Every structure is written in structure tokens, then in C-alpha cells.
Amino acid sequence: MASALPNDIEFRSVTKAYGAVTAVRDINLAIPKGSFLALLGPSGCGKTTCLRMIGGFEQPSEGKILIDGREMNGVPAYRRPVNMVFQHYALFPHFNVEQNVAYGLRQMRPRISETEITRRVAEALSMVRLDGFAKRRTHEMSGGQQQRVALARAIVNRPAVLLLDEPLAALDKKLRSAMQIELQTLQRELGITFVLVTHDQEEALSMADQVCVMSAGRIRQIGSPQAVYDRPADLFVADFVGKINRFSAVLDADRLTARLADGRALSLGTARDLAPGRIELALRPEAIRLEKADGEHPLSGIVTHRIFLGSGVEYAVQVEGFGDFLVTSDRSSGETGLAAPGDAVSLTFGPAAIHAFHASEDA
């Protein structure tokens, strides 16, 4: 990740262990200024630990964390130029909205004048569209409003980095997508580096411009949402970032042809950078099209379920010897009426859509 811009945050061989349990193992990561990075992974993958180490709530067992080029090891949370939006908001219950938002400003030395504080609090509240809520008690507000107070309380300080710990997890689906757009807009307006922790791949892909996929305390892949989705580094990433259909094959010496279990050949289009032998293949559901069974295609089966999703249709196809395949098609492709449960179909796909990985990959 070579960048001309200075990095806001750097992890240098960071390891965090709690007794015998290693939460984060040898992480190297550079987050450029002004970027929106999502730490994505299942629970327990170490993403929250990474965020808390940036915030100063945990100290690395080994390695260094730099913020804005300054080493942060041993620097307590209250001396770091970062602010966090907590998962459960962590608003101060005995303060009203205005007092909550002004809290960080009031701690700053040299002191900020009351008029300046009032001005900046009002500005922050208007930025999160909470004008007129200044005197409200926080427990009188809805979850979405509390979320925005937490956001205002963080951005009002104009931190170098804003940390977001699953900030949308407690919101319902509609509110969540609205807040996703708001957060993205806010990030562009403020130009602050955002680091978002989430286990929701859709959230990560839609909001961030860099996605860092983690599992078991390690980084599996860092890249743009498209890169992570279209060119997953391994089977775990392919599986976690979206849905996949996976099946085993044997790669021929030409590194171009895969032999399926029944001996049929499947062309991979281009020579793959893998050792010949056992490999794992993966296909995204939307990369597959269903056609009437013709015996020509290597993968054919019977439609067992059809699930209407509104915007598209999801099929489950049972392929002899390979198990169930998931196929999605959107309605604009006009093939909605094609298959019904019980139909015999062939699965067709372009060779470029096939992801191939080492068989030894754990996932």
C-alpha cells in the first residue's frame, strides 16, 4: 500500500495477547490520511482489539502503533488525538445532549471559550441533523438519535482519526442504511480518517474505501471493496465477503484446466498461479446463469428451491456429486420465469468468474 500521503495510523508487527490467548498476531497495517478503512471479520477475529489499541484502551503486547507518525505505546486514551463512537453509544446519562457533545471540548487545554464551545456544539449537532435537540435528555431519544449524539460528541473535537465500533449494529435495517449514507457523506465532508469495525460485509463494502479482512487475529487481505470481492486472496475472504459455491478439483500441469470429481474438464480461462494438484474452486452465486439442461456443461442439476427476493431470485440447485449450489439472478436479466423447482438445469459461467485457491487453505 504505497501512498504519497502520510499515514495517519500505522501498525508495526503488533501482537496483543491476553494471558495464553493471542487476540491479534503480528499485524502490519498502514492507514493513509483521509481514508475510510473497514476492519471486517467474524467475532473474535481481533478487529475490535485493533480498534481499542488505536483508541488507547488496550496496549499492544509487542510491536508499535503510530498515530500521525508519533509512537503511541504507553500513551493513555485521554492523550490521543482520536475519538471513538462506541457500540452502545456510551452517552453520559446525567448530561443532556449539549453537555454530552461539549464534554471533549471542555477538557481541552488551553481552555476553549464558552462562546466557541456553544458555536462548535451547535455546528456538530447540525452536522448530524439534531438541531434543536441541545437541551434534550439522552434517554428520551430514539436509538438512531442517540447514535447521532455519540457521533456529534466525537466529531466536534475534530480528531485526526474517528474510530467506529460497530456503530450501526443496534439500529434497525432501514435506519442503518440511512446512517451508512450519512456516515459516508460526513467522512467526505470532514476529511477525517475513519476506521470502522464491523462484522457485516455489506456495511464494510458499501461504506469503506479500504477493507481489511481479518480472521483469528491475522489480516487475510487488504484492498478496495471491489478487489476484496472480485479477487479474494483466499477461500476465507471469498466466503466471508459475500456468498460462494465451493467445490474441489484437480489442477492439470498446464495450470489452465481443472478436472472435476467426475473427470470432466473445466477451463479456467487463464493459467492460474497455483501448483498443479488438488485445488478449491469458488463461484459467486450471481456469476452463474441457469440454462435448460443440455448435457454440454460440466455442472448440471435439479432446481430444489426458488426464493423470490423482490429485486431478484435465489435458486438452490442440487448438482449430483457436488452438493447444493446457490444461484442468484436479478430480474432485469429476464430469466426469472425460467426455472422452477424440479427443472433440470445447467450452470453456466465465464471462466474468469472462477476463483481458484490452494486446497490446504483453512476456511
Add this chain to the structure above:
Amino acid sequence: MRALVTSVYVFLYTPIALIVLFSFNAGRNASEFTGFSTEWYGKALSNAFLMDALQNSLVVGLVSATLATLFGTMAALGLERVGPRMRAIFDALFAAAIVVPGVVIGIATLVALVQVFGIANGALAAIWPGDAPPKLALGFGSIIAAHGMFTMALVTMIVKARIASLGRDIVEASSDLYATPMTTFWQIVLPQILPSVLAGFLLAFTFSFDDFIIAFFVAGSKTTLPIYVFASIRRGVTPEINAIASMVLVASLILILSARLLMRDGRNTATT
């Protein structure tokens, strides 16, 4: 079942009701109600011995409750930062302090104090330059110490429960917003635990004010209100005693109800 419950309550509260009733008795006889009068209240309040005992009880109660609240709250805050094993040990110790009978605490404290005073007085006499070395003896100090130790456990339990319901979140949020640990304590933690701290203080005071057993062992020559009442009863129950008991009862009820209100208030803000 209902009859049983009713009889339990009747059994519990009839004596108390009778005491209050007879405190308004015009006659001197404690078994026969001869007319309504508040004269015994007047008698009680103008009794110099009684007023002295009341003053002693108030001083002991206020000082021991203040100490217990201070140290109990500090202990509760400190226990947040120790490991789970250490915390379990201290939880058990505090619970033990509350369930151990007063007689045992009284005797144990007395024995310990006498031993310590013996050694300390010997040492003081040896190093004191003048002729009359100060002597440590039972009195205010020993009652305050005994009550303070016991009620500190009470305060710790109450404040600990409140801290546990508080969660680390808002403390971390405060720290994230540039507040030093000191500022976080004064601005965030203390306002949140204050109701339980006050409740702890009121309960500690009530306990100390009402305690006879422990005070009886360690009071030395000092007389607290319960000790005075106990001593007077040996000369017969007069309506004056009933009047004192009624006043103590009402004062205790007010304090305990306030403590309960404070604890409920604390919980309400915790859930929001």
C-alpha cells in the same frame, strides 16, 4: 396461607404498635392505657442522661458512617481494578462481615482492642518522656472503629452493585474525550454512584445508631442511646422508654426509606 402470612405480620408488628401506642399513655403503668398524653416525650427530651446518650449516638453514628462511606466507596472502586480471584475473596470477606452475628463481632473487637491497647500502652509508657504517658482506652474511638469496620462492608456492597451496573463504557468514553482519570471520576463516575453512596451512608448511620450489641462490648464507660435504653429497662419499662423507642423508630424508618429511594433512583438512571 393468607392466615399464616397475616399472623406473621401481626406477631411482628403488634409489639411495635403497642410501644408507639403506650408512648402516648397518660398513666405511668405500662400495661394499662389510661388516656392520651405527650408528656412522656417531654420527659424524655428533658432527661439530661438521655440527651447525653443521644448526643453520643449521633456523634458515633455520623463519624463512623462518614468513615465507612469514605473507605467503603474507595474499596468498591478499588475492587473494580483487581483480578477476579482477588475480587471473589473480598466479596466473601465483606459478605462474612455482614452475616457474622453482632455478638461475635463485639467480643472479637473487644478482645482485639484490649490486646492492641495493652501493647500500645506499654510501648507508649516506655518511650514517653514525661511522667504521665497517654493511655489508649475504650470509648468513642473504639465504638466508632467497630461500627465503621462493620458498616464499611455494607457501603462497599451497595456501591459495588451500582458500579457493576454502570459498565466500563462511559468511563472509557470519558477517557476517549480527553478527560484525565481524576476528571472522569469527578464528572462521570461520582455523579453516577452518588445515590448509592448516600444510601450507604444512611444505612451505615442507621445501623450504628440502632446498634446495641457491638457498642455494648466496646463502649467502655460511654453510653450510647441503645445502651441507655437497655440500662433503663432493668429499672422497669416506663412510657418514657416507649417514647424514646418511638422516636428512634420513626427516625430509622425515615433514614431507611430515604436510602431505598436513593438506591431505586440510582437504578433508574442506570437503565437509561
